[in-house]
Amino acid sequence: MTWIDFVNLLINGLIEGLVVALPALAMTLVMGVNRFPNAATGDMLTTGAYAAVAVQLLGGWPLWAAALGSMVVTALVSAGSYTLIFRKLAGRPMVSSMLAAIGLGFLLRSLIGFFAGHDQRTFDLPLVRAWNFGGIRILPTDLVIAAVAAACLVVVFVLIYRTSFGRQLRAVADSADLARASGIRANGLMLCLWLLVGALSALGGVLLGMKAVVSPEMGWESLIPAFAAMVLGGIGSPVGAVLGALLLCVAQELAVPLMGPSYKLVLSFVVLALVLLVRPAGIMGRVQLVR
């Protein structure tokens, strides 16, 4: 492998990492506050991608407008799933919420498969040629994807660390009882969180669909990588989720010449198991409080 191949793989890994960071962040927010790994996150991604495809097909809108529309739709689906399912499971064993999340994932995926079919779809995008800098190839589309993902991450971080919504959220994540005692009203806050998480997943799905193709299985396939990224970064740490996603995806890309693309998911799993074995709290994680 020459250094030019290396740089190409590195760039690709960084862009993929920025995309995976979105679902990883969505998962880590729910994990930090609601205390269960939301296994439906992947299928929320799929929902977002298909909502955007539908908006484009129905209205002939440009992709950015379709993406905005899909963020609204998916945010509503996400908040609805919280109201109808996960709010009622709070306080029950964590396995209940996880099983329900898996069930929700199956439900979303199969409804999409039923109505939209199982053929792969692509977004209506203009075809562009990759820029070539002496062998280092950069697709303009990839730059757009990276920029949008990065901008979205910045917005979420501002929301979490600079607004009263974020302060309250972090207070609930630290100690739900203490937060309630100090007058934080959890219900509205939770709805906002799940709206945010839905919008984040939708954008992740659209970007993933731009990078590859849209299919009913696309989100499920990114569930393990997103979870590995979240664990790698330290559960409940938003910055960690993003760093973890970047690290994981770069490692995955660099491993492709050695193992072939099919083993990417296996590598995610190996990284996940190793991190949990060596440092269960992740790179940025604190020691978990006993619930």
Added chain:
Amino acid sequence: MIAYLCAIGIVALIYCLLALGLNLQFGLTRLVNFGVVAFFAVGAYTSGLLALQGVPLVLCFVAAGVLSGLLALPIGLLSLRLRDDYLAIVTLGFSEAVRISIQQESWLTKGVQGLPGLPKLFASWGSGVSDMAIFATLLAVVAVVAWGTVRLAASPFGRLLKAIGDDEPALSALGKDPAWFKVQVFMLGAALAGLAGAFYAHFITFITPEQFIPLITFYVWMGLVMGGSGTVRGAVFGSLLLMVFLEGSRFAKDWVPGVSEVGMASLRLAAVGLALILVTLYKPNGLFGGKTQ
């Protein structure tokens, strides 16, 4: 009709065996295994590959159970350090890793083409009779495992496992080390799944990686949770209920006109998803489960 009932019965008993294994892991010990299908797959492939080499079927079955059990050792050791939510995702990831490895390593497993022409159990007895013999053998195995589980749950060892599930810190405080028991029970459950895999391979006689998707894991979970985890009764009746559900949806096709085969598969998956949600919401103890779970 009898042949059809016999085939359904065999599949139901295979799910029953899987559910009994999961019941040991989750029902008794609260180990959340979302990778049941991995051990099922390894059992099926181990037995299938050995049988194609001419190894007697009895030895193939033993090897399937042993290898699946051994494969659970590293995961079981990992589980000692993990909270149950992490363990859930790790086992889920493990099952996908196993499936992809089976798909990729075609020098061993023939990849996506799968292994056709596996020897059928009791094949020399004629096709109709062999199914009945498989059914009877499975029934005996399930009965023994169910009886063993009941005895186990009532023994001091079983009470220890229950105590691990209920309150592990208290148990450690009493000076018991729960670690090795957890690993043992994880391996035992996995070995049962491997055995179920061998029965599956030598009943269907054709296995591909496509048959070992995570959905199978959640079928087993659905059966166990519907029936009521923690009890043998729950695992057995839950698997039967699951079978009614899966086969019923096949007949529902005649009732819903204008839906294609693929569309029906989607609807069935949707029903599984909905059932998982509804059961956890409204029947957390299952239909036949105790009240204390």
